Amino acid sequence: MADKKLLLIDGNSVAFRAFYALYRQLESFKNPEGLHTNAIYAFKNMLDVLLKDVKPTHVLVAFDAGKVTFRNKMYDDYKGGRQKTPEELLEQLPYIQEMLHDLGIKTYELKNYEADDIIGTFVNLGETADFKVTVVTGDRDLTQLTSNKTTVMVTKHGVSDLEAYTPEHMKKVNGVTPTEFIDMKALMGDNSDNYPGVTKIGPKTASNLIQKYGSIENLYDHIDDMKKSKRKENLIKDKDKAFLAKKLATIDRNAPVTIGLKDVKRKPVDYKKLRQFYEQMNFRKFLGELNASGEGQDGAEVEKVKYTELDQSNAKKISVKENDTVSFYLEMLGDNYHLAEFVGFALKINEQVYVSRDVSLLQENNLKHLLEDAEINKNVFDLKRTTVGLNRIDVHAHGLNYDMLLASYLVNNENNSNDVGEVCHLYGDYSVKTDLEVYGKGKSEHVPSDDKVLYNHLASKVVAIEKLKPLLLK
Incomplete structure (x- = not known):
């Protein structure tokens, strides 16, 4: 049904992008109590655009529950090289969630799992229930979720410039299908998530190999047919790394979530709480919009x-x-x-x-x-x-x-x-x-x-x- 639309937002990733979108104005965005508010403000601006463009009937913003997930048990240094999240951003995350609740939008996190896995699971649920699904993230890893029912929007600059990934666009950008993108990541590894792939195999070579073989399983089934080369030696030497990287790169689409589609249906906005929140954050623009709409003034x-x-x-x-x-x-x-x-x-x-x-x-x-x-x-x-x-x-x-x-x-x-x-x-x-x-x-x-x-x-x-x-x- 065309009127069933599910919007899934990668909360941590988008909040990070929102924070740096207004990073130069960091000290200008403070409420009277001294709380930094730039990420909250930019997140709300992006959300307004998304809600207007997508017109979703159901919305979920997924957050990471913590640094340790099942992937750390596979690989100790998973995401180990990342810089510490700025305190000025960390202090804003609970308030972003509070604002979302006031807006009638569900947030969710799951212990031992990443926001990616929550989103992947809800993509499955949405597609099975014949929803049109839109995913919004700053992480290109989620483009593996793209299908004829799911579009993945990736932030390019700030939070307003989005690149829409469809299977066709994925093929154009990476030369592979969304599923093959996981195998491409297995060969090239991921510096951002801090796991290695095969030595000296970058995006272009990885894409060419997967276009030829379809998967790393098929590639290794035919490894003996390859001509002798340094690349072949590296592939054989780093086989275990490649298969580990594939596991780490694969989003879990069957995470043990405790909520369902009915729980993420948009609820009415709590205008009284939202007004109080905007006043607390000193968001004059959003207060003005509330006043212009006549909402939240108790009649x-x-x-x-x-x-x-x-x-x-x-x-x-x-x-x-x-x-x-x-x-x-x-x-x-x-x-x-x-x-x-x-x-x-x-x-x-x-x-x-x-x-x-x-x-x-x-x-x-x-x-x-x-x-x-x-x-x-x-x-x-x-x-x-x-x-x-x-x-x-x-x-x-x-x-x-x-x-x-x-x-x-x-x-x-x-x-x-x-x-x-x-x-x-x-x-x-x-x-x-x-x-x-x-x-x-x-x-x-x-x-x-x-x-x-x-x-x-x-x-x-x-x-x-x-x-x-x-x-x-x-």
């Missing part, structure tokens, strides 16, 4: 703010007294504030909030005086953007003595945002929607025609600038 609507709509008549009546608390927000759609479209503004004087789409009202004498008077202190978000925007309508602002954007940058310059809503969410305040939620993005970006939607967004922003000020300053 709560964004708080409605009381405001007064300004027009030509009531704008002239606004005045400010000494010691009044004033906050101002100018909305422009677009990154280039020298040219961006004006959307509107919000002004808060003490507890009274005013909003309008018409920025020309700010040229009224009393409002212009309010904004230009250096003696009247005003709270804003992004002083530079606000100053440039007002200059465009001949209002030369002074007295802008608190900048929420600058304050949030000083508190955390690695996870800052130019969006009031996103900054608020970083501090657990969800009373403001993100701009992505209200305006959309790219071709779908637009200013809401409904005044209530726009005005509440602007009003909630100007209220938040003032509300979060004590926390950010502290």
Whole structure:
């Protein structure tokens, strides 16, 4: 059945690739407690792409249970030459698993077996049950699992560039079938897994020999027919190594797993836990996506703010007294504030909030005086953007003595945002929607025609600038 799709992910291998994909930003990816988060972040980005492209009904992420497996009993130095896994990656692995559980995705490990063997076993289970199977890994050893029902995706650079191995592609790349690839590995050995093959036989020679003989068993059955050569001597001398290498290279497709296909069916996302997890990791991007989807907010609507709509008549009546608390927000759609479209503004004087789409009202004498008077202190978000925007309508602002954007940058310059809503969410305040939620993005970006939607967004922003000020300053 075409709708039955099984996605199998090599957890350790992909986490390793994810870690090094953002390795240069290692110190930039930390949560407030100092936990490194680069591998978690990159893993989630890759997972989003896979889920979108594969659309699996069943997902399993397999992890290694430990360093010792049945292969170490065959060969003591199996994987012995590998460098120690960085502590900065090790500390992230439990959190990757936690995130997967929150996303409704099953993880599994099996003592004495590698993740490869779990995946190989589930490939068998999936193919038998007529699933379309996709395997994702950074390890080319798993390409032996390729078949007309199973595609193995191997990470090439980082975690986003994947090479799809089918039987046809395997033949094109290695000159052998997926099954013959095991015999090819038997002859050439594997430096990564630290087991030898036959002396001085590399990938090209190994491929040519297996193309000719089909398997190492058949090759050794016909070894006497070979002409005398140094290669023949090495093949005879290293016969035991070749057969051991084949055992080590062969993925166990019948590992004693204690779960089945029904256990890896995708479960609903636990949005409450996922939101808490993203907040803990300080993943502003993923929080923004949750907010944009409306998920994980327990059905709560964004708080409605009381405001007064300004027009030509009531704008002239606004005045400010000494010691009044004033906050101002100018909305422009677009990154280039020298040219961006004006959307509107919000002004808060003490507890009274005013909003309008018409920025020309700010040229009224009393409002212009309010904004230009250096003696009247005003709270804003992004002083530079606000100053440039007002200059465009001949209002030369002074007295802008608190900048929420600058304050949030000083508190955390690695996870800052130019969006009031996103900054608020970083501090657990969800009373403001993100701009992505209200305006959309790219071709779908637009200013809401409904005044209530726009005005509440602007009003909630100007209220938040003032509300979060004590926390950010502290």
